[in-house]
Amino acid sequence: MKLSASQAVDVLRAAGEPTRLRILALLAREELAVLELGRVLDQSQPRVSRHLKLLAEAGLVERFPDGAWVFYRLTGAGQAGELVVETLARINPADPALARDAERLTAVRAERADAAGEYFARNAARWDEIRSLYVAEGDVEDAILEAAGPGPFRRLVDLGSGTGRMLTLLGPKADAALGLDLSQQMLNIARSHVTGAGLQRCELRHGDIFGTRLPDGSADLVVVHQVLHYLADPAAAVEEAARIVGQGGRLIIVDFAPHTLEFLREQHQHRRLGFSEPEIARWLGEAGLSKVKATSLPPAQAQGLTVKIWTAERARQPQRSAA
Template structure:
């Protein structure tokens, strides 16, 4: 039998190996870097890379190069994704439970590393941020799209609370969420006397109730997270149906030094990638603007609104971005 583009033979050949089944199983759940995969499987990098190459070559896995790092995940579309979805009940048992425990440990270490970094640099964070943003004031970007009156606004990943007083200008109540105790302590001092409360928590598991907020800001935070898509899904959960989400982050870039100096995990995001995640979370992208800053970087502001359910007999039209 000849192999061709429409033949499933290369897929089944690739899956006929215990290590590759383990890889597909864990990468169907999480996107991981090569180093993280090596840590999970407990194998040498050359051996892991060989198996990854086979799975990427037949399209069962996708690779994403970002600066000096390469990330791997299961195919998200096409016939290969359909095959993996059909095999999901069997793939769920295609490896030892220790693999999933190891993945959980890797993700936990990601979060702890980020928390340690921000606890350490909290006092200097405003200076470091100005080093990159220059004259750009994120507060101005938020004011330009914030309604005149808001019942409850929240800054997700609030850091030392620079945007909390801005939100308090128009919101009756404000919540700042961050995972760093040192950052939250600074935020509390900055907002003394204002209708602002802070809560400790991860953006992928927000300490907020469903539909609690009317206006959300995620400013220069997504690029630090292990799973930005999960954070956007959580933002949709806590945002009221008539609410608004503002995401300010770097457009995609190749400045690898940002990882070392600022603890960045992602080197920014393309409009297409952020739109994809927003769509998957249940948002429509209503506005997009770009603002040059220092180091040759560009800060992008995305404004998103919850997608409203389609009434019977009405076509589903998304906001033009």
């Protein structure tokens, strides 16, 4: 449905202010918290919040609380969102104000990456121990094995492989396996674990979950295990993971349900405090996957974390009959 004239005026009025246009350009790059937007724009949190309120009322951005933080992203669909995307595409990216914002955002990203890198390097050796504090890993792994199915798998891809636990768990069912991670310390530990497990056809690479450089549909099992909550753009990671799932293949996402344990953000570099079922299901559907299923594994203690396991599949295309 097309916008009415009054709706178009509301959209243009909301976007037609310098700071708000800068905000839209930043959110076109990734979802951001209010505090991060304030740093990039060099404006106070109340002032940025007022601009965001106007953009949200016009249907141009989505607001979603995450613990004590509030994140914003561009509206994913609809005529208003399309108008914003078209407007941003017509702006010269070398515009001084937008270029300066892009530089500041790069600096914010670099600070995030440095903090995460230091954290992962510091905790690599005891990574599995840290995870075990939150949930019974044995129960989670049994559920992952069930979600994956009996196999065998032609090719397994583990994105953000960490210490390689998913590779040693699922690798025996795969003809070939590949693990990608940005942390060299994690990769070194994963190599040791993979070798110890006797996996011969398992490759470990330094790689980015946002740009794996793997061919479309090249795996029949893709796993993203306890990775999304560290990422600035988890939806983009889901899209990339889904892209490499072949026909009849399956994607497994393991992460936390929404929670309020802020210390995980402060002490353990968690960017998002869990994900809801509708949010993940929407991302999987937009990525072209179907048969979405969610399994919940509640914690043994009241203040623990609920682990969620999502599975989705890429449908097989019907074969054309010979003429």
